[in-house]
Amino acid sequence: DGGITQSPKYLFRKEGQNVTLSCEQNLNHDAMYWYRQDPGQGLRLIYYSQIVNDFQKGDIAEGYSVSREKKESFPLTVTSAQKNPTAFYLCASSISSGSGSGELFFGEGSRLTVL
Amino acid sequence: GQQVMQIPQYQHVQEGEDFTTYCNSSTTLSNIQWYKQRPGGHPVFLIQLVKSGEVKKQKRLTFQFGEAKKNSSLHITATQTTDVGTYFCAGPGLRYNFNKFYFGSGTKLNVKP
Numbered sequence: 001d002g003g004i005t006q007s008p009k010y011l012f013r014k015e016g017q018n019v020t021l022s023c024e025q026n027l028n029h030d031a032m033y034w035y036r037q038d039p040g041q042g043l044r045l046i047y048y049s050q051i052v053n054d055f056q057k058g059d060i061a062e063g064y065s066v067s068r069e070k071k072e073s074f075p076l077t078v079t080s081a082q083k084n085p086t087a088f089y090l091c092a093s094s095i096s097s098g099s100g101s102g103e104l105f106f107g108e109g110s111r112l113t114v115l
Numbered sequence: 116g117q118q119v120m121q122i123p124q125y126q127h128v129q130e131g132e133d134f135t136t137y138c139n140s141s142t143t144l145s146n147i148q149w150y151k152q153r154p155g156g157h158p159v160f161l162i163q164l165v166k167s168g169e170v171k172k173q174k175r176l177t178f179q180f181g182e183a184k185k186n187s188s189l190h191i192t193a194t195q196t197t198d199v200g201t202y203f204c205a206g207p208g209l210r211y212n213f214n215k216f217y218f219g220s221g222t223k224l225n226v227k228p
Contacts, residue, residue, distance in 0.1 A: 043218040045215065045217075
């Protein structure tokens with residue numbers, strides 16, 4: 001089945017540790033995204049990528065890093081510089097064309113808790 | 116910067132009552148999308164509106180895009196317990212940055228049976 005796979009689903013981290021969240025899609029989508037969701041709040045864009053080997057900062061990129069070496073994969077690293085990393089992280093992808101993007105397809109999310 | 120505001124933040128209704136959530140953008144949108152997130156789940160795409168004044172229906176759900184393409188609404192007729200969740204609107208970025216979607220803060224709907 002086509003879709004987006006995020007792992008791990010739950011992750012616990014000690015303060016000062018970097019963690020990497022995996023996101024893989026087999027939808028052949030060019031654009032991929034990382035969003036952060038805090039309890040009772042909307043989605044805030046961390047990073048997005050419109051094409052392989054290229055990515056752009058979203059609104060809350062500080063303390064995060066990404067790579068886009070393959071079309072299918074867009075891993076997110078939460079670094080120790082991120083002051084409040086406990087949150088629900090959502091990866092998404094979409095078709096990207098010159099006239100804009102289609103719908104976003106989301107993974108099931110990764111819930112990160114910093115102890 | 117570009118902002119998408121959504122109201123109300125919460126709505127509690129009795130099953131069978133209607134429900135409406137409103138989305139307002141600080142800038143003109145080329146299109147607007149609506150998503151539903153069930154408790155503990157991930158957002159799922161509902162619909163995209165593109166034309167000024169567009170109205171689309173999906174069974175009990177009616178979506179509307181304002182004439183100025185700066186606001187949108189989602190109306191649910193005769194809510195059911197299966198409608199429980201958070202509804203988000205999302206608008207794309209400006210100019211060339213169509214892939215940068217801005218999400219509203221969402222409206223959390225609770226339906227009492």
